[in-house]
Amino acid sequence: NTLWLIVPAAGQGKRMGATKPKQYLALGEQPILAHTLSRLYAAFPTAHLVLCLDNDDCWFSSAWVPFANWQRVSGGAERMDSVLNALKSITAQQDDVVIVHDVARPCVTSADLLALLHAANEHPSGALLAMPVADTMKRANAEQLSTATESRDGLWHALTPQGFRYALLRQALEHAVDHQRVVTDEASAVEALGEAPRLVSGRRDNLKITHPDDLALAAAIMASQAA
C-alpha cells in the first residue's frame, strides 16, 4: 500500500502579522516549509506527498521538496477544504493510510512520526498525536472575565500529524462539508461519524508556529534536538 502525506499549506497565517504566509518565513537558513518537509521525508522517504498551496502562492519553490513522488493541489477556503481537495486529487486505495501534517509544525520528530504511523495502522478509527493538558483551564465570558474553572481530566491538546484510512477520512470530511461544519483537525470530523481515534502521546516541543514569538522558540527547539 502507498503511504500518503497531506501537508495543508494554503493558509495566510495572519496571526504572524508578516507580509508573506508563515511557512515561507525563515527558520535559520531555510523556510519553515522546507524544514517540515525534510522532517517528514526523514521518517517516510518513500511516501507520496500532496502539498496544498494557494493558487496565488508566488513564494513556493519545488527545490524544497525532497520527495520523489509528490503533487501540488489547490488549497480551499478552510484547512478542511484544502485537505479534502488533496484527498479528491489522489488515486488511493480505500485502506491506504493518509497522514495529515500542518506545515506550521516543523519541529516534529521521526520518533513521533513513526509512532503515529504505527497507531494509524493498528486502529481502524485512526490516530493523532496529542498531549495531556497541563494548565488549569478557565472559562471566560465576553468581557474576558474568568467565570469558571473547567476540569482538565481527560483533556488533551490535539497536535498533528493525524493518520486515518483513506476511505474513513474522505467520508468524514465530506460529512463535515455536507453538514456545514468547520473542523480544525481531521480527528473532529472522524469523531462526528461516531469513531474514536487513538490519542498518541506526542512531544511537548511539537510546536505549531502561530505567533511571531514562536519563530525564536522553534529555532531553540531545533537547536536542542540537534544537540
Ligand code: C5P
Ligand atoms: O492558520 P492555521 O495555523 O490554523 O492553519 C493550520 C494549517 O492549515 C496551516 O498549515 C495552514 O497553511 C493550513 N491551511 C490550509 N488552507 C486553509 C487554511 C489553512 O491549507 N484554507
